[in-house]
Structure formats: C-alpha cells, structure tokens
Amino acid sequence: MNSKEVEIITQTISFVKETLKNAEGGHDWFHIERVYKNALLIAKEETVDEFIVSLGALLHDIADAKFHNGDETVGPKVAREFLENVHVSENVIVHVENIISNISFKGGNFNQKFTSPELDVIQDADRLDAIGAIGIARCFNYGGFKNRKLYDPAIPVNMNMTKEQYKKSTTPTINHFYEKLLLLRDKMNTTTGRKIAEQRHAYMEQFLDQFYGEWNGER
Template structure:
C-alpha cells in the first residue's frame, strides 16, 4: 500500500471514529488540523509530507484526556492502526513521536517537538485552539466536562507539571489565561505565527466583552440612559 492509500484509509478511519464526537475534538477539528498541517508542509521543502499528514490525522486518535490520563494511549493506537496498513516502521515511529509530544502540558512545562514534521502538526493543532473556533471549542469542552463558564473566586494557575495540568478542573475562562493566550508565542513557523495574530486579537476582544458583560458593566445606568 502506498502513502496516498495509507493517508486516504486513515482519513476515512478517523472520520468514522470522530464524526459525532461532542467535546470539540471531533472530525472537523481533525480535518482542519490535517488541512492546515498539510498546507504548512507544502511550504516547508524539508518536511516529509506523508508523516505530517498522518501525524495530523492521528494526533487525537486516543487523547489522554479521554483515556484516564494515559499518555501512551495515542501512540499505541496509532501504531496499531498504521501497522495494520503495513506502513513503514520509520513512519510509525515518527507519528508516535508526534502524538507523544504534541500536547500542551502546562504553562510552566516546555513542549518541544523533536522533528520538523512534529512542529508543523503542533502549529496546526494550536492554531485550531485559538480564534473564533478556539473560543467555541473551549466552551464546548468545558460543557462536556461539566465546568462553569467563569468563577472570579478561582484564579488561573500556571501549572508547572503535566500532572498538575491534567488534574485541572477550573472554569473555562481560566483556560484562556492558563493556555490559549500563550499559544501564539509558542508557535514554530512564520506562517503559523502570522495567522495567529488575528486569532489572538479576537480572543482578547472576546474576553474583554465577556468580562464586561459578566459584571453587567454594559447595562449600567449610563448605557441605559444612552439607549433612550
């Protein structure tokens, strides 16, 4: 089986597995990451495009968040799938590494990627976590986990270990300050950083509006008088 066939079969497999997933880690998220990573790879001559595409397609195949915190669930599932398609061992190992390394693990935890291909997939995944879609996905996941929107009494935490980050149950708004607002500075490629500027600005505007409405500042006496 050639690389194109392996990629096509993997896309069909992942689409079937995640089509109706309800936490924001669904097929459409994976499709966007796949598309973005492939585009970044096309503009990166040294990248192995097939590894980038497979890494993007399989990056959430068994996310630790839904497998009891097991960080090896994803690499194991990817190996099993690719081996069933008789993919080359070198390709399987590279995809395993991407899945093992890609996750954000806490604001105080470095998450370097060991390969260029991994950097491209990580950039694509992080771009999908910011901007308008990133905002929507954050609240979708928060609702999926039963978390409140916001609680001013619960301050954001700069997690300094992956174990601390995995145990986090804070309100969804905290997620912006603990992760999403810091992704722009952790991107690898100039193209991804350029895209991130507008998306980052949108999140800042959203948060300002959200907090203003939370405190009802925009429906105070002055606002009501101005509307009359």
C-alpha cells in the first residue's frame, strides 16, 4: 500500500473503534481487529488488493443488520459515507459495499450476488472468528445477549431455514453450532482458511462432546 492508503487505513481503524465502542461483545472492535489480522494473514497467500482487503475487513460489521432491525442496507451506507469523507475512489467504495452486503452466512441458504478474491479472504477471516474457542465464546455471548436457552433437547435443530427464518430464529445456543458453526469449515474459500478451520472445528467437536457428557450427568 502507498502512504495515502496507509493513512486511510489508520483513519478507518479510528472510525471503527469509535463507532463500535459500545457494541455487543461478539461484534465489537476486538472482533473487527481479529478479522482484520486474519484477513491480512490469509491475504499473504492470495492474489488480492491489500487495501480493499483491509477496508473490507475493518468495515464489514460497521452496522451489523442484527442490531439494526434486520436492515442490511445500513452497513453499506455507513461505510460509503465514511469512505467518501476520506476520499476513497468510487470503484473501491463499490467493492467494499459489495463485500459488506455478501459476507454474511444468512442461514447458509443465501446465494451471493457478488464474488471477488478480496471477499473470499475476508469471508474466511470472519468465519474463522465464528469457530474454535473464540467462536464458542461469541456464540454463548450472543445467546445471552438475546436471552436464549443454552440447550433444550426438545427443540430440534433446523437445517433448512430461509434467510428470513434464520434472522428471526430464537434457537437455543447449542442448536446454533449445528445450524451454522459446524458448517463453516467446509465453506472456506482459501487454502489458509481451510487449514486454520480444521483445528478450530475439531475443538468445537470436543467441546460438544464434553457439554453433552456434563448435561447428561456422565462426566
């Protein structure tokens, strides 16, 4: 990146920190920072525009639809306003908007309307933060935030939710492992993402085994 781009990234970091200073713990600045770092790590092995990867990673959750009544247009709008203010070119702004609009899992039954190597990298980085030890912590944090049950054996896992059903789901937190987290390993786009996901996926399987053992009074 050139000096102007580096300065814009510095401004973006400050903007995101300020915007998300009171965010829910699983979608706060520290989530953004982890995704940003993982995206840069993955990008080293890919042919991508590092500036777009950096901006997309930093702004991907600037206004998550979950916290804006499901409105998926807010994030791209906020990102555009900021990027215009720091004089980023229109083609880069459009690319970042498309990344924000297409990065989410949305129940796994959502067909992306946009693809790019930069989106692939950021999507992998974001999904890596949803699995493994931190993924487990974030899952239960959000479940508590939404006052969801930890687990209810009487409530079955729903693997066929539409995007709208997924957004409105009140599923117990353990069900969410099957409805999203355990599916992410096989949805990775990059070689580096897949390698990291393997270990984190195995850790979640070990956690669930322990969880059920304790739940059933076997351990």
